Amino acid sequence: MNNGLKRNRNPENAPYSDSVEVTGAGRWVHFAGQMGGQWKEDGSYELPESVEQQISGVFANLGTALAAVSAEPAHVVSMTVYLRDIIDFPAYSRVRTEFFGDTPPASIVVQALLKDEAHIELVPIAFVPEAE
Template sequence: MTDFRNPAAIAPPVGAYSHAVHVTGPGQWLHIAGQIGVDAQGTLASGVQNQADAAWKNLLAILADAGMGVQHLVKITTYLVDSKDLPAVNAVRKEYLGECRPAATLVVAKELARPEWLFEIEATAFKGD
């Protein structure tokens, strides 16, 4: 069972996420490595919004391959190289997550593993038996 937690004893989340996700019972965990904005042929998308879109498509393809969907995401970590890109990547995130609110962390880093990468996302998912 997955329970999204936002206790009344603390301030509500400042964005589209939950403070915690409590998972109980038997099931399957999926840990997804950082996904960047490349298509199936390995071509890097241009611009942060297109890179975010491609990375989310990759993440959803991995979930689908494991028989899961966005509703099974319990934690995501997003990496950006420029905080000014937050509105653009939040729009992409909303398109893919809808009303799903996994626990989330956003990191703005000086750069990612390669200088042309502007966005990366990693995730953990759980599907109860």
């Protein structure tokens, strides 16, 4: 899918894009940080205990956030990823590859001190091209 998005991957099988060139008309969508838990009716936020559940949950939450603005994973052009422990990178990378398939965004991954018991937080930016 091009639709105004050209991904430059070097090497071509890299799990991320070196850059994503945006051309044409469309909407930019900047998202708040996404974590791998769920909001409860009482307003509290509950995070799963395991790193793997949080990683799966963060991509499920990202999918929901994208759908809310009529976007899909291929529209994510850039993403900053914060991991509590960089040792979790392989688990993150596996789920990320499943989520984005052959349209990975340009990304940066850093180890960071995160809120409460969070192990991962994503901050994506998407470009949604106008319908052709």
